[in-house]
Amino acid sequence: MTSSQLSNTITDRIAKVRQQLPETVRLIAVSKQVSVEAIREAYTAGIRDFGESRVQEVAVKQSQLQDLPDITWHLIGHLQTNKAKKALEHFQWIQSLDSLKLAQTLDRLATSLSTNPQVLLQVKLLPDPNKYGWTVEELFQDLPALNECQNIQIKGLMTIAPLNLSEPENLTLFQNTRSLAAQIQEQNWSNIQMQHLSMGMSDDYHLAVQGGATMVRLGRTLFGERS
Ligand SMILES: *Cc1c(COP(=O)(O)O)cnc(C)c1O
Numbered sequence: 209m210t211s212s213q214l215s216n217t218i219t220d221r222i223a224k225v226r227q228q229l230p231e232t233v234r235l236i237a238v239s240k241q242v243s244v245e246a247i248r249e250a251y252t253a254g255i256r257d258f259g260e261s262r263v264q265e266v267a268v269k270q271s272q273l274q275d276l277p278d279i280t281w282h283l284i285g286h287l288q289t290n291k292a293k294k295a296l297e298h299f300q301w302i303q304s305l306d307s308l309k310l311a312q313t314l315d316r317l318a319t320s321l322s323t324n325p326q327v328l329l330q331v332k333l334l335p336d337p338n339k340y341g342w343t344v345e346e347l348f349q350d351l352p353a354l355n356e357c358q359n360i361q362i363k364g365l366m367t368i369a370p371l372n373l374s375e376p377e378n379l380t381l382f383q384n385t386r387s388l389a390a391q392i393q394e395q396n397w398s399n400i401q402m403q404h405l406s407m408g409m410s411d412d413y414h415l416a417v418q419g420g421a422t423m424v425r426l427g428r429t430l431f432g433e434r435s
Pocket of ligand 1: 238240261284285368408409410411425426427428429
């Protein structure tokens, strides 16, 4: 990111990114480690989808943003099953659903909380020891059991590209993730939809859009470097 971009306001950066994105792509502003003042500025600039990776952090922010009731909060970080209930209380979307066990926990809790969270299945098509998520093989094994989780709404796939891929490799990864979603869709599961693909962060969102992303998750591009 150049210094001239950094000197722009959050409002300017949002306008610029929005201009570059196809209208159909949903912009998720990743506000982890970002102040509530900055979140307010993004809200005023039109953002209604915010991504956070920690339950405690979002709870504090929500208590200070109660006058902005139409925000949709997306969990994008790994969730431990012992925090699943809290996550359901604070997030409408869980993009980082990364195991059958967690899906079943959320499914059970969703009944008692009478909520129907929207979720994305986090996949990793390339080996990445630092990332959670299903491999393709594991995911196909778990689909029948995921389909039984009637209280969560499975809406698509989420992926995080490994660091240090070349641009062509990165694009191929996104295209392959889209193909995987198409393959799953073709199996006509009753409770698994594949209309959303959350792919792309500040460094690779152009490639993600090219590869078929319907959601991009941008932090630094909108809010600047995190401290
Ligand atoms: C932090 C984070 C982002 C945003 O990353 P930037 O590089 O700041 O755009 C997106 N997705 C996930 C899963 C993240 O953890």
